[in-house]
Amino acid sequence: MSVEPKIVAGVTNGGASLVVSKDIRNVEDLPGTELATPQFGGTQDVALRHYLLDQGLGEQVTVTPSSNGTVPQLFARQAIDGAWLPEPHASLLVKEHEAHRLINESSLWPKGKFPTTVLVVSQDFLAEHPQSVAKLVAANAQSIHWLNSVSAAERLSAVQAALNKINGSSLSDEVINLALGQVSFDEIPLEDTFKTLVAHQSAVGIGEPGEVTNIVNDQWIGQRPWE
Template sequence: MHSSRSRSLLGLLVLLAATGLGCKKSGGGASGDASAPLRLGFFPNITHAQALVGHVEGAFAKEPGIGQLEVKQFNAGPAAMEALAAGSLDVSYVGTGPAINTYLKAGKELRVIAGAVNGGAVLVTHSARSAAELKGKKVASPQLGNTQDIALRHWLKQQGLTAASEPGSDVQVVPMSNPDILGQYLQGGIEGAWVPEPWGARMVAEGGGQILVDERDLWPQRRFSTTVIVTTKKALETRRPQLAALLRVHVRLTERWRSDPDGFASAVNAAFGKLTSKPLAPAVLKAAFSRLEPSLDPEPAALAQAAQNAQALGYLSSDDISGMVDLSLLNEVRAAPPQ
């Protein structure tokens, strides 16, 4: 297992180097030019709920002070963080795993400036009713090194099971995109997957699966950050007014979710359907949102634990994320009178 994981990690590090991670140019490109479009990244997952609604309803684009906006969609965190570190993205909704990885490998330039969503990640299986029953089977994650990939491999390790992307370990962990995970699961190509919502709820509803692990059960008070908003130190210095405008919308959308969860879930589904051409069935939407909660504040203890888990798996040489969270702009936005 060690050699296969080392090869996977070597390949990841080569990719990071090629795209600019590991150098201190994470605020490069046009991010230092306040007149340039603000480039926002997010994923078409309901764990990026505020981003989905803010983009599709036009709330971000219409917000005074945000200026021109370019929105870019990604499938998983590492790809978005490569873009951020290479200077082709200014701010992004992303999972904690890739954010931590980028902070530690790209000169500690990344900054978490707000929380977004807690919960909403599950391990769904066809027949396995325990960790032991996963032995000899193939399980998927959205991308090597992403938040759910780290959670899956850490959990397997805690259960005394080895994991690698090639055959030969106790459990073969195969990274693939969320749509491919669902397709492979429905075809019987994999036993299960650790995925963000709504993919878990879809696997259960469409594939007759079951939730073997609800990740909330692994964290104190069942709270852990699934999605945060990140930018770079340089962007915070040079594009602060635009980022403040973005956060104003994010705060309003988060409050809207809290005050009207059913209505907001419907708005998320409408946005999800527009972006993916397949809105969720009402039962799937309800199940997925039952495992999500809005949160403006990152969970610092959970972030620190996530960094420790990634280091223990060999993804990181250090778990020191002190300085990664900067909520100064969020606090300014929350304290300012409504515009």
């Protein structure tokens, strides 16, 4: 049995930022600070550690992995100076806790694009159920097409309804609307970025270098069965 993942479509790009207290105005203010990330070894954790390494600040900033749910409390108590967070958590700190975006991760990537969410299936499932995968990719594409076609108000309403259904609650319209402005929806999986992501992980000492040349299978991208 092979559980090797295959990325069959993109979903969401962008939407991660280093948000910090108002006293930190530029990168030169970061030495001596403590910054949070959602999880050790996760996407934002690697992004922060690699950014600090690239800026020569790897030994001058404390990185503290903390769950997204506890970061606002830590920030409000001034137990941390900021955090590298995905949306909508970054926008929550900006909108409700007087933080500001010091670094938008999009500014660090070619053409300002990096993957946040992708559609993944196991290689076994792909081999055994190609028609199901094709339908899954098509449904994903249709959802993205709808999100990119409707008004901002309709998009906000749909996202809020989905979040409330899944979690039983959500954040304010102001926070979710700000967060939606930080992301884009696209079925193209940005294949060239995955090699860079793995290289960044290895550079900061988390995991080993890996081969991701064949991680994307895009044969179903571009279908428009609803048209």
